[in-house]
Amino acid sequence: MPMAFVAAAANATAFQTPTATNPPPQVRFSSSSSATGTAQIPEISVLSPMVTRVLGLNPGKFTLQGTNTYIIGNGARRVLIDTGEGQEEYHEKLAKYAALVGFEIEAVLITHWHGDHVGGVRKILEHAEERQQRKNPDEGGIIPTIYKYRLDDEVVAGLRPVEPQPHWEKLGESAKHGWQFVGVADGERLDFDGFSLTAHHTPGHAADHLVYWLEGPEETAMFSGDNVLGEGSTVFEDLGEYLDSLERMARVLARAGGSGSNRRVRVYPGHGHVIEDGHGKVREYIGHREQREREIVGSLRRHHQGQVSYGDGLRDGVSSVGVMEIVEDLYRAYPATLHGAAARGVVLHLTKLEREGRVESEHGKWRLVGEIGEEEWCKL
Incomplete structure (x- = not known):
């Protein structure tokens, strides 16, 4: 078994609060620098007791070091935020890490429909079905539920809302066999094993964009999708909506920090490094x-x-x-x-x-x- 996975398992079960002399545990499988000149990000990083980042292995001009996907939780059932764009090597590393640490993915939460965030959904589900078929009947096995904000009459990226839509009949036979997702409402709270994630509809970068607010006994934090990045600025479709969304994110982060408090709340971005002062970064984006x-x-x-x-x-x-x-x-x-x-x-x-x-x-x-x-x- 590769030593990197052994280190990952140890970090996942014995996390220590990062300090200047005790940096956050990071697991390197190979060089993860991109051709864009951005700082390296390990392919798997245990970032906190609740959060592990798995890099999507799709570096590029617009994806920086690659898409950040996040495993949330520390029990036998965990949540994945975003899925990368479907690189087979990403899915192999994710599966090996899950098997070593000892958990299954019970839910996948999508921030928005762009291909570098939803492109791996199909393989996530296919791998789950394969695992289920290999198990004994009494062992069960989890097929993850996919959650995403649903626009009116939406069909994007091969994803389908659970409720049948009248326009499906016009799309041909192949449209009926895409993966289904559960529509998440603005402000809806999803409860999992020992933590919750609240979805906030924050359009501008994409019409269906969600940020997720994590609340648990060990951490509160925001997963910002592509609204705020760990490096540089992002692109947007509608500037008015985007600025409104940034203001909403700033309010959520300010409330978590407390009035007049110096407490900084983390933001886990869709690309780039972790943002330690989430509220400060969002205000910086607005100011820009x-x-x-x-x-x-x-x-x-x-x-x-x-x-x-x-x-x-x-x-x-x-x-x-x-x-x-x-x-x-x-x-x-x-x-x-x-x-x-x-x-x-x-x-x-x-x-x-x-x-x-x-x-x-x-x-x-x-x-x-x-x-x-x-x-x-x-x-x-």
């Missing part, structure tokens, strides 16, 4: 987005006032500007190859501002509301 919004508004104002300089000097004031003009103003210190990606974020900020009535758009150009006369606007 608010700062970017101020910069975009400032760029619109400077363009109107003729205060934007390019290689040929100051440009004349204009009533409205295109997205790439804003990008070139704000990201002039960055390579032009990054401007396309930056433009997507600028558009999402402008869309939020437009919904709030602070900017207007016409023919692909944008202006601040109330700062340019209607007569000048109509000349475009």
Whole structure:
């Protein structure tokens, strides 16, 4: 038996609180650094008495060291949060670790539908069925229940809600044989062996995104999915919803820390290292987005006032500007190859501002509301 698994079992049953002289136990099976220049993360890490991280073994530009999946609990039945994207090596390591420590996965909680989080669901269930078939009838065996927030009329990533949906008949025979999941409601508390996980619907990165709040005798913590990462910032589909979700996460974390308390509450992110000061990190994310919004508004104002300089000097004031003009103003210190990606974020900020009535758009150009006369606007 590999020594790494022996070390993992020992750490799982005899965890000591990490300190500067006693760092958290980490189990290395092989190098887990990615080509992105991010710091290494061991493939299996016992992070606390309640939480073990299993890396999804899918490093990349957008996944950092890989997707973090988390085993929750310390009994014979435990919970898995997210499943990676389906790498066979991940499932082999997860199965070996579970067998060595002595537990089965009774439930899988999904943070959101993206493939690097739900891609392993099918194999998780297939492996569970194989184990069940190998056991004696009196030994039972667990087929995990899959939990996920359910959008209206949702069919994503091969997952199916338990309740039949009227549009299934239109999807063909293959659609009837996907894995089912139990829809989790916003604020619903799921009770397990010695702990609970409460789901909070936090859209923005994805419409079905959930964060999970862990409460147990040994730990309270948040599993943030992709709303907050251990390194850098994340992408989002809807900035207004995303900021609302971050505010909600901040409130949950602040309540857990206590009013005026210096107690820091951990956040376990979908990618990257553990965040020790969860509330501080969420407020940092909010501040970053608010700062970017101020910069975009400032760029619109400077363009109107003729205060934007390019290689040929100051440009004349204009009533409205295109997205790439804003990008070139704000990201002039960055390579032009990054401007396309930056433009997507600028558009999402402008869309939020437009919904709030602070900017207007016409023919692909944008202006601040109330700062340019209607007569000048109509000349475009």
